[in-house]
């Protein structure tokens with residue numbers, strides 16, 4: 305099972321979602337920025353590192369949501385979500401096809417990676 309972190313990043317009242325590119329696994333699905341935990345790395349250090357690598361921004365982690373274990377046809381992940389605030393940096397997409405800043409109730413309209421669906425549902429009640 306692959307441990308993966310992701311961040312629901314607040315920009316004021318909005319939250320950031322990113323779209324996977326056509327060449328990534330789960331092409332064109334929406335997700336929260338993040339990635340695989342490296343050996344010896346904490347989950348919070350991981351999410352901060354991945355967000356900077358993917359988006360060129362710094363975040364402050366505020367809260368951990370409930371992890372989701374999800375089995376895709378060819379791999380299984382433990383997806384660990386964090387709510388975070390944007391701190392600094394110009395947002396630049398390094399890997400993703402697109403991004404959107406959504407109000408909470410707009411998140412449901414995106415075509416999410418399956419593992420993210422329970423996270424979006426929990427965040428609705430947050």
Ligand SMILES: Nc1nc2c([nH]c(=O)n2[C@@H]2O[C@H](COP(=O)(O)OP(=O)(O)OP(=O)(O)O)[C@@H](O)[C@H]2O)c(=O)[nH]1
Nearest residue numbers: 308310328329330335336337338339340381417419420
């Ligand atoms: N970062 C991130 N990954 C997610 C989310 N939901 C979800 O199913 N994943 C899956 O978790 C896996 C690990 O994320 P990653 O971004 O480090 O991996 P990747 O597939 O881009 O890299 P890879 O091609 O080197 O394996 C991906 O296969 C991705 O599809 C999410 O919200 N954020």
